Amino acid sequence: MGRGGRLTILGVLLAIAVGLVVFTVMAFIRSSPPTVDFTAGHQPGAPVDLTVQTVGSIGFGPHPTWVSYLTETPGGQWVHTTLWDLPAHTRVNVTVYQYDSGSPLRNQQFGQVTGTIGDRAMLNRKPFQVIDSNSGNGIAHTFSIPTLGISVPLYGDSSNANLCAQAPCTTKSPHNLVQFSFMTPGPGQYPWQCFVPCGLAYLYGNGGPMQTVGYMGGFLQVVA
Amino acid sequence: MSPSEQTHHFRRLVAIWTALSVVADVVFYFAVGPHVPPGAMTTSASGQQTDFIVLFMIALPVMLAVWVYMAYALIVWRGSGAGADDPEGGAKARGHLGIQVGWIATTTVIVLGVFVYGTVELIVPAGAGGGEGPSPIWTPASHDVLPIQVIGQQWQFTYRYPTFGGFETRQLMLPVDTPIAFHVTSLDVIHSFWAYQLGVKADANPSSDNIAFTTAKQLGAFTVRCSELCGLWHGAMYNFGRVLPKAQFFAWAQSTERQNAANTKLLPAFSYTYVPDANGADGGYYPDNVDPYSNVEQYGATTPSGK
């Protein structure tokens, strides 16, 4: 085979190898859940309504057995994401439909409501500040923004009930309603997470969904 | 090469090096010294600062020696220089016992000196702020040590004050001029408690009590960051603390104890190590009928989850 032919083959093989490597790296880097935008058409000074739900197993996608949050878009659709664009210095009214069973907390410190407006939240329309996770149904998840000092425990449903196992769940399934409000700070990206180790079958419960954005943790992307 | 040429180069090198070293050390000591991290907020931090300054003032002449020599050699002995001599070969160029022995002796003396100094600097400020494990041997002289437990969990540090009823808080407040013992532990994976301005760093291992000492000498705010990769939100695992005057600290502690009384009753009894309840919240990795191999306090469920 002539030199030109050899060079061509080598060049093609090298291009394929390099291309595969670049593709693998870039595909990994660019994977991310979508962002729900609450800033479009937002009137300054008006509050933002953020509605989410927590389910025991999401039932679809690459990890159907994982617990997850889902977000409702302003248009009323449920999207599998935990990334939100929110306006700065705005009151956000959060409504959580909690469809998962609960358990005692690893650290009861997170049974307290902190950082919300009024330092309290509403559970099924009754105000509360502390939940004893060792009694009743326990706590299913928390909604916590550590850098802003906000944390709200989400009371669990009874594990004997017929819990929803496929997201998005509707209010026909047993659920608890938790509502609270907080003020967004200035522009920036603020991570939020759940502090209940609810990653089933992971060591210390903090693997899997607990460590994947889009399931039990995400970002508040506050824009000016 | 004649002996006089040899001494000529050598003397020049020594002169340049001495001048530069003196200037560099003096400039460093006065201009940079007071600002060397981590500052002088606590005994451990100022000990580390002094240690760093001393080490750097030894390191500067060492580095300058190599750089001055290299720069000199690369300029003076470059091959294309007009009239450059052919290099010397033979036994003299292959080794020189005096230089070799001198080099080894000098480096050994410097290294051993640095070791002795470092050990002193480690012992005197009660362990220099580093985690000493559950049986520390370098402790503060005073017996009035305030214990504070640092609990690392994925992904936040919380703090318990056993002398104030064991309340747990996410704020770290410290009294000034009081020896403090940080008892660092973890409820899950390995974290590391790094209070930057306090000059304290201690790894948080599950079921381990890692003790680090310091005494704050100045008032002010400080940053706490996790410095051992612990999972997704490791980069977001930080908070801030303050060093307060003693009276203010006690007021804060007592009022927080009161405010948190309801939740403190729900917390497990205070202990220096905990076994995280791995069966809670369906987080069970091991089957439900396999109990943790430990009789220390379980942190979390008083009854295992029914699931």
Add this chain to the structure above:
Amino acid sequence: MALDMRASIGAENVGGTPPPRTSIRRRPGWLGPHVGRALAGAVGGYAFGHWVGNLIAAGYINVQGNGQNDVATVLGLSIGVVGWLAGAGMLDYPLARIVGREPLPPTPSKSWTRYFGPALDHKVIGLQYAVVVLLFFFTGGLLAMAIRTELLSPTSHVLGPGTYISVVGEHGTIMMMMASSIVIGPLGNWLVPLMIGSRRMAFPRVEAFSLWIFAAGYLVILTALPLGGFPTGWTGYAPLQTQAGAGMDAYLVGFAVIGIGMICAGFNLAVTIINYRAPGMSWGRVPIFVWSILATAALLTLATPTLVAAGLFGVLDRTAQTAFYVNEHGGSSYLWQNLFWFFGHPEVYIMALPGFGIVAEILPVFTRKPLFGYRVAAAGMIGVALLSFFVWQHHLFQSGINPDMRPLFMLTTELISIPTGFIFLVGLGTLWKSKIRYEVPMLFALGMFFNFLIGGISGVFLSDVPVDVTVHGSFFVLAHFHYTIMGGLVFAFFGGLYYWLPKMTGKTLSRRLGKWHFWTMFIFFNLTFFPLFFVGLLGQPRRVFEYAQNLQVWNDFSSVSAFCLGASFVIFVVNFVWSIFIDPRPAPPNPWHSLGLEWQTPTPVPPYNFTRIPVVLADPYHYSRTDPKPVADLGPRTLVLAGTVPPGTSEAVGTDVTGEEGSADPRPPIA
């Protein structure tokens, strides 16, 4: 005897040779062993292993709970590696022996296609290693660019946090895996037999195996990305390791695989150096590069098994629910740290020592002076190798180890800086009153000295426990090891590459592009990593995606310099591709006028290296006009080799390698 067994062993003519055994049938071109067949084997092996894993473990409670079958992943990767090796022909010889058949004799091939399959010529394997190493480096470099892009802003994020720590971990692991073999592989394998006057390595098939398993390790660790990445960084600390997703299995299997390759490469090189030296090559005449490889080989063979064991425990914890690293069930979260760093610290000296060897080899050639303090240099390398086993707990100073241990390990770590400093004594002594030629390899060697000085001194700071309290786990550590590994080893590697490529490929690299490459790489390397010392001192921990606002300027400066540093490698790639493939100019056999034995061969080096085994007369450092000595007699007489007649005598006639009467070397050239 009761039964006459002679016939069953083919001994019909007792006292004669047994009848020839049947050979394995040789397959034609495309079905023979080569990289394409290896890939097919890998894919098939992975699919089979994954299927078996699902068969075994799909019913486990854990697997049903989290939807993650680690048994399938581990089996898939492991059997995939076996499939890769089978496809590359690595299993042919052992399998043939096991079933009692005659293994295929090697086909000496002169075609360029021999680089795509298994080879027994150490020179071919060395060049294959070079390609794989550069592929590793390129991938790791891409990931580094991604890291620096993310760190441009403390609050605005390009990558998700999980993606970021996976990228950081992948970058670190790929680079460390590559760096462990970056010199041993391409340069060690290519050069050592030539430098010691041997025709071959001691175990050519083991050498080929170590290359192919090194390439398999690359594929395994790359698989971590599609599996979701791993969250622990390259240090893999348990118990986060036990908690992690499927990508962690790729890390553990990948390290085990690379580890096996390292062990094989290590003992192969050690045995070759000890046993295959040409006559006359006493230990006092061994080139300093070979000394560094010997010290490194000892570390490779003795330290790496700990890593393989640690990885095995990790795999067992993740698949069989054992509790080696889980405190609450009888294990210890300290166990992985200790096992890993017991390997990890010798590992970094595995990286540093060959770099020392290369610069010590390059310096005399371009200063035209003998190496100063040859014995000190060799002693230093052995000293570093020995001491490196006694310092590992300096990675654990604040983890809660017995506090008595800390002054002890502070002492040993600071003591190891003494033999490490010997390379500076040797280098500076060689520069004294020399005649310096600023060729590209020399520039890289000098750059290595500059960088390693900063890296080494910062290491002394880290070994000092009080200072370590602030800088451990911060960007100061990161700057330290990038200065020593990248500034030291990688610079030395490129120096060695520019120095030896004319001999390895027979083509000259462009001098001008080489100088451009050096200067851009040197300047931007320092601009990238020097600010990171300050970033660490000012409180930024490693592996974080959010940092203090006031550190953004430093980080941005470092990131922009890093992009320029990445671009500087393009110059090297252009030089490499242009000068070797597109517009090659043949290189003279000894372009640098080196006295080294490897340069006394013709270019291209014949497959058997030397027509006659040389008799070594002196070490290769007798430069300068006052003491010109040839390094070896390349045409020794037969009786000289038999040891009965001293070299230089005119009696007796030698023969050459074609094996005519009285062939000097009874050992066949290649297995």
